[in-house]
Amino acid sequence: MSTEANYAGPRRLPRIPPPPPYRPTTGQDEPTPDTAPEPAPAPSAPPRPAVPPKPSRPAPPGYRDTASFHLANAAAVWQTRSAAKAPRKPARAETSPQERPADRTPLPPERDAATLGQPAEPTPPRRPAVRKALVAGCLVLGLGLIGGAAAGSWLAGDPGGQATAATFGDARGLWHSAPVNSLFPRTLHGTAAGPGGADRTWHRIAVAPDTNCADAFDPLLAKALSPAGCQRLLRADYADATHSSVITVGVVTTRTDVSGMRALDKRFTTERLAARRDLMPRPYTVPGTLAADFGPAQRASWSIQVLPDMPLVVYAVSGFADGREVPAPQPADEATRTGATSAPAQSGLGHDAAGVADRIEHAFRTQAAKAAEEE
Structure with a gap:
C-alpha cells in the first residue's frame, strides 16, 4: 500500500483558548468573570479643528518651482561643506634672507589683497652708482x-x-692768410698712388701769383663755374720724380655759400661735367721750367673736384714733360681704372692728376681746420 494513499494531510492541533488578562491581586476576592462589571466606555477626544492649507509660494526667479530652488540650495551647501572638509596643502616655510642661497635672486615683497590688481612697483637698481x-x-x-x-x-x-659757418669763412680766407708752402707743399708723397699701387712723389717747380679767374679757363668751364663766382685763383706746377710728367694744380675760392656749393657739386655729379673734354682746365705755362712747353695741346688727363662743404674748387691737369701732344685726352676717373690701355692710363698721367689734386685738397682742409681751432 502506497504512502500517498495513507497520507491524510497535515494534522491540526486543538485550539487552546487564550489565558485571561492578568490583573494584580489586592488581597481581596476578585469577582469572577461572570459577576465582573463591564468597564465604562472611555471618553472620546474632541474633534480637531480643520487646518487650512498653506498657500503656495511663487517660485524664485530663474527656477521652475520652489522644489528646484531648494534642490539647488542643498547642492550649494553640500559643495561648501565638502570644500571646507578638504585637506589644505601645507604652507611653504618662509626662509629669512640670511638662510637663502647667495646666488638666488631676492624674492619680491609680499603684496596684500588690495594691491593684487595693481602692477608691481619696479625694483630699484642694486648699484645705481655703478x-x-x-x-x-x-x-x-x-x-x-x-x-x-x-x-x-x-x-x-x-x-x-x-661745415660750420665759421669754418666755411676760414676756408674762404686761406688764399691770403695761409703760407704758400702749407697750401702747396714743396714735395707731395703718394703711397700706392701710381699705376699698380706704386708709390709716387711730386716736386713743386713753380707757383703762380694769386689772380682772378678772368681768362684762366676755357669759355665752357668758366660758364659752368660762374654760378659759384670766383674770388681768387691759386695755381702751382709739379713734376714727378722722373721728370717725365708735369701737372698744373689750381684752387678756386668761390663767393657762394654752402647751399650754392652743394648745388654746384650736384650739377657736376649729375651731368658728369668733370668728365667732359670741352671742360678741361688750362695748364699754367712757366718759361724756363719743365712746364715751359706745357700748353693746351699737351693736356692728357684732368680732375675737377667741387667741395660741397667748403668754398673751394680743386682741379689738376697733367701732360708729358717733353711737350708731346696728346690727341685723345682722358679724364682721371677713366685713366685710373684697372685694365685701361690708353696712353694717359699706361703712362700714369691719370694717376698724376688725381693724386696731386687729392693732396692739395687735403692741404687746404688741414689749414682750414687749424684756422678754426685758433679762433
Missing part, C-alpha cells in the same frame, strides 16, 4: 666717436661732412 658711471662713460665715448668721425669725414672730403 650704472650711472657706466652710462656716463658710454656717453663720453659715443660723443668722442661721433666727433672723431665728423672731423675725419670733413678732412677727407666726405660730402656728408657738415
Whole structure:
C-alpha cells in the first residue's frame, strides 16, 4: 500500500483558548468573570479643528518651482561643506634672507589683497652708482666717436661732412692768410698712388701769383663755374720724380655759400661735367721750367673736384714733360681704372692728376681746420 494513499494531510492541533488578562491581586476576592462589571466606555477626544492649507509660494526667479530652488540650495551647501572638509596643502616655510642661497635672486615683497590688481612697483637698481658711471662713460665715448668721425669725414672730403659757418669763412680766407708752402707743399708723397699701387712723389717747380679767374679757363668751364663766382685763383706746377710728367694744380675760392656749393657739386655729379673734354682746365705755362712747353695741346688727363662743404674748387691737369701732344685726352676717373690701355692710363698721367689734386685738397682742409681751432 502506497504512502500517498495513507497520507491524510497535515494534522491540526486543538485550539487552546487564550489565558485571561492578568490583573494584580489586592488581597481581596476578585469577582469572577461572570459577576465582573463591564468597564465604562472611555471618553472620546474632541474633534480637531480643520487646518487650512498653506498657500503656495511663487517660485524664485530663474527656477521652475520652489522644489528646484531648494534642490539647488542643498547642492550649494553640500559643495561648501565638502570644500571646507578638504585637506589644505601645507604652507611653504618662509626662509629669512640670511638662510637663502647667495646666488638666488631676492624674492619680491609680499603684496596684500588690495594691491593684487595693481602692477608691481619696479625694483630699484642694486648699484645705481655703478650704472650711472657706466652710462656716463658710454656717453663720453659715443660723443668722442661721433666727433672723431665728423672731423675725419670733413678732412677727407666726405660730402656728408657738415661745415660750420665759421669754418666755411676760414676756408674762404686761406688764399691770403695761409703760407704758400702749407697750401702747396714743396714735395707731395703718394703711397700706392701710381699705376699698380706704386708709390709716387711730386716736386713743386713753380707757383703762380694769386689772380682772378678772368681768362684762366676755357669759355665752357668758366660758364659752368660762374654760378659759384670766383674770388681768387691759386695755381702751382709739379713734376714727378722722373721728370717725365708735369701737372698744373689750381684752387678756386668761390663767393657762394654752402647751399650754392652743394648745388654746384650736384650739377657736376649729375651731368658728369668733370668728365667732359670741352671742360678741361688750362695748364699754367712757366718759361724756363719743365712746364715751359706745357700748353693746351699737351693736356692728357684732368680732375675737377667741387667741395660741397667748403668754398673751394680743386682741379689738376697733367701732360708729358717733353711737350708731346696728346690727341685723345682722358679724364682721371677713366685713366685710373684697372685694365685701361690708353696712353694717359699706361703712362700714369691719370694717376698724376688725381693724386696731386687729392693732396692739395687735403692741404687746404688741414689749414682750414687749424684756422678754426685758433679762433
